[in-house]
Amino acid sequence: MDFTDMIYIIILISLSYFTFFHLILWFESKGRLRKALLRNNQLPTVSILMPAYNEEKIIGETLGKLMTIGYPKNKLEIIVIDDGSKDDTYKIAKKFESENVRVSKKKNTGKASSLNYGLKHAKHEFVAVMDADTFLDKNALKQCMAYFDEDNVAAVTSHILVKIRKTLWEKLQHTEHMIVSLMRKAQEQVNVINVTPGPLSVYRKKFLIKVGGFDEKSLIEDVEIDWRLLRHGYKIRMAFDAMVYSIYPDTFKMWWRQRRRWVIGGLETFLKYFGTIFDRKSHGVGNWIVPTSLIGYSFALIGTSIFGYLVFTRILNYVLYLVAAFSADTNPFTRFELSYNVDLLFIYGIIMFLISLFIIRLSIHVHRDRPNFTILALFLTLYPTLLTVNLLISLYKFVRMERGWLTK
Amino acid sequence: MRRVYIQAGILSLLVFFIGIMIGIWIDNTRLGGIRSALSEADINSYDARLLNSYLQRFGKEYCDIALDQNLAYNDKIYEDGRKIEDKINANIFTPEIEQEWRRYTLLQTQFWLNSVELKEKCGFDYHTVVHLFRQKNTTTSEDINNKVQASVLLDLKDKCGKKMMLIPITVDTNLIVVEAITKQFDVSEYPAVIVDESFVFQGVTTKDKLNELVKC
16 A cells, blocks of 8 residues: 555545534434424514625516515515616616515625625614525525524524526536535534525524624625634524525536635635634634634645546556557557456445445435436536536635636 | 544444455455466466476477477466456555465466476477566656566567467566576566577567567
8 A cells, every 4th residue: 555545545534534423413413303483473573685786687586485485574674785786686676675675776895795784774683694596485584583592593594405407517506405405404413514605594683793794805705604603602503494495507617617716715714714723712613614624625635636646647657658669669559458456445435435325315315306317426426526626726726816707 | 512523433433444354355355366376377387397307207299288288378477467466566455465476476487497498308499588577666667668578578479379488577576596597697677588598688678679589
């Protein structure tokens, strides 16, 4: 066994640890997946903040749906913040304006800034942040509110799935979201949920204000605010029964671009909180999220670098062999044969593959979805490869401080 | 919740040990396969040696049988050698597999000497071509040269058929007999080729050079 084999085995053992950690927590949380809904008179007042930028195609439908959710109108306030759209977003949203729907327009300053603007104008005790292309199940908001049953719960995330699943990318992201939802519920058990996603997350306003609101410099304000709340010792919960459906990139180009923004934003957040590593006072951020992010980034970098090096040297050696063989007047292809001797890495690869299959099977079962074997095969092979390549390219861009393209 | 961290650790270690156990099982299976292949070769080699002794004592009527046997054995040498080499590289839990490789090298050496003896006794005119190479701690360039040399020699064997015995011998096996061969033929650079126990080439030997000596 050489050095590279050892590295891969360490990576695989760490991966299995991470996987088992989530699986154990998931099975422990299984009995607590649903909470009884609060009665209407027990429900608190909520301000929904909906930032929107060039959303004319969808915002009408989103608002229309939002009007029908099962939350008492007198306890609900909807604030649409048009972040300087160049299309008819503002005009369309304006049509929905009523006693509890307010529509504001401001200069284009980004999502986090729009959320802070909304936060400033929100009247109620809780603020729900939702995207303009997200559709809530009738009781999703009610279900989220049931999880604020402890005073130090600062935020509750919802169960997000992909609304339209027509293209390959949408289907792959849907599979990913099914698995992520299980992981997030598992993370709740040890209070290490690492994102309060934009499609729908509800916050206790006073805590949000206390920690300083959303970071306007962050590319992924939903991750940054989550880490900040956790660092301050607050709890973040997940309402597994609060189903929310959002629109996700339907083309490879859009998907690629979004992931690069997420990766660069993630790296910025990681560096911002790096100082909290192993700091007990930073709670889940210092004890788990930052260390596991560090391990994840390092392994992705080391693993793919070694893999790339091995592939490169093998190809180079083969080319050199071909050149040498032709120079010696012998045909190198006459004796070419494919053979492989199973080694320890292969065995681990198979074990990890079987564990992955089990997790996918579990998430499909929980979501009562139907398995599509082509999508599953691509999800296990193409998708992680693309994610890794995306991570490496984004890392490179990040090191070169190329950030401007993300907001263009 | 410390319990969860520990449980996850235990499960990961369990998976690690399951991997190790499967690895050991596969390695042992491979080792068993090599051992059984070598036992077969061992018997064939012993058979050939006895046949040689028999010829010395009782005459040359059995020369053709001995040649056929040698050729049949020779046909399998390269193929088996490459397979064993791949398996040795994959096995990490059974270091004794290296001993099998040494046993294999001894069989090849024995086969070479046997072929020389048979040629002399029976008056055959086939050529013996020995491919000497190193297996451990080689540079990329030496590995490539070894493969190219093997390919050149196999081409020659394809062309010559019964007129040539091709014998691969690994030199870094810590065997006295192999050391004696390299000293006697003064070989210091690998791969090397010895033709008819008289001509020694070091580095990659081209087809043209070999064709000048190996006429078939």
